[in-house]
Amino acid sequence: MSKYSNTATYRASVTLNVLIKSPVSNKAERFDYVMDFLKSMAGNEYLGFSNATFQSEKETGDRNYAIGYYLKEKKCFPSNSDMIAALDFYFQLCSIEVTCESGSVIAATLANGGICPITGERVLSAEAVRNTLSLMHSCGMYDFSGQFAFHVGLPAKSGVSGAVLLVVPNVMGMMCWSPPLDRTGNSVRGIHFCQNLVSNFNFHNYDNLRHFTKKNDPRRVYDDLVRNKSVVNLMFAAYSGDVGALRRFALSAVNMEQRDYDSRTALHIAAAEGHVEAVIFLTEVCKVNPNVKDRWGNTPLDDAMQFSHSAVVSVLEEYQRVYSDIDSQSDTEEQKATMETLKSVV
Known part of the structure; x- marks a missing residue:
């Protein structure tokens, strides 16, 4: 998930990585902290790490290093922080592996207001969920985010692996996976699936308007x-x-x-x-x-x-x-x- 067409989003991600847990914590402590947090969101479903992906990101992330040095010049990082360490930590987070099952639980936790539907544990505050879904809705699909928000109208996050994590607030979360990517780095079939889903069910953010074309509504009380x-x-x-x-x-x-x-x-x-x-x-x-x-x-x-x-x-x-x-x-x-x-x- 390291391919950020939206440079502003990438800047925020790298800068915030420094603030996770504590600026003085080492990379191992911060990585374990994030893994434990994601496991809580996934209801203790599978969560792994791909060292091959991590090494590849480090070797081919020239643009990431360039933006990192630009941020350092503009003094975007906290004082006494290590920009290279922040990038390494960012590459580590980009190399975390999930399955469709565990990814769907993470999406369902977001759809459920921050409470994991499997364990019943509150992982995120309602405000954090709102902010996360707002980011996903506005820039979660790279350069296709605007069109996705227009046609699908749901918060989502895609990855260059071909995965698409989709959240239907107060209903469900899902993750689909199909490797062939389009020119913006999104799964071709994943986007088609999301579009077909919204064409059959009134999940679009504005399908609830009055006098709108009626679709199937799983949220309707029988x-x-x-x-x-x-x-x-x-x-x-x-x-x-x-x-x-x-x-x-x-x-x-x-x-x-x-x-x-x-x-x-x-x-x-x-x-x-x-x-x-x-x-x-x-x-x-x-x-x-x-x-x-x-x-x-x-x-x-x-x-x-x-x-x-x-x-x-x-x-x-x-x-x-x-x-x-x-x-x-x-x-x-x-x-x-x-x-x-x-x-x-x-």
């Missing part, structure tokens, strides 16, 4: 979970006699006749608790069916009578008569419409 939560909230409002909450549910197009696991409706609950105003709202405004029976064969009127709520009984008895008349009238009108249709066909 319909069953939404329905169960809706039932619980509706039943609790009826149990509490909270007419304001019932009104909000009705205005939100919630099905006011949905049932719980005992086949009881909100009208059953409100009638059993003796909440007259809630019963009046459910009957006169929501026009719910008063004849629904629960698992024991009881209607809301039966519950009101069982618990001696006389005011609720009066409301439900009157509503049942009105509801029966409306129901029979609608049946008659439906029959007439059916007959008219048959006559027109004939």
Whole structure:
């Protein structure tokens, strides 16, 4: 990962290497510190070191040495720091090896706000994760970073090995590997994979805009979970006699006749608790069916009578008569419409 087309990013990396752990610490101590830190991010999955890569970087890193001396001239390094030692340490960090599995755990730790999903350990603070993802989003893909941010819209980091580490915040992290590189040093197939991923799922940073083309969203709460939560909230409002909450549910197009696991409706609950105003709202405004029976064969009127709520009984008895008349009238009108249709066909 030592090929930095973005010189500014490289400058920051080399300069910050001097500050890792302590400026007076030797390279071995700082390297062990970074390895332990990365192992924590990877959930103790595989992490290795390639000495061949390290030696190659030292022998062919002329541009890196040139930039290092430029930084030294501009006094970018702390006082009493060794620029050559900082470069050696940088080359060491560029030679750390991961697998797709361990790299994906590192990405998942970033996606999880700094908490490793395997061990549950907090490795990074939320602020550090935000700053890291911001850097990855702006310059993690070399000179292709701008186009990647435009087309994919996710923080990522590529390496000249052909690896691409991708983070979907609050969802997942992944690493893919395919050695053939493009002219900017990124994996050709890795970029294609990221683009295809975003074309199918709404992971792009701006796919959540209103009226945007709908894509598959793994973050969407499934319909069953939404329905169960809706039932619980509706039943609790009826149990509490909270007419304001019932009104909000009705205005939100919630099905006011949905049932719980005992086949009881909100009208059953409100009638059993003796909440007259809630019963009046459910009957006169929501026009719910008063004849629904629960698992024991009881209607809301039966519950009101069982618990001696006389005011609720009066409301439900009157509503049942009105509801029966409306129901029979609608049946008659439906029959007439059916007959008219048959006559027109004939």
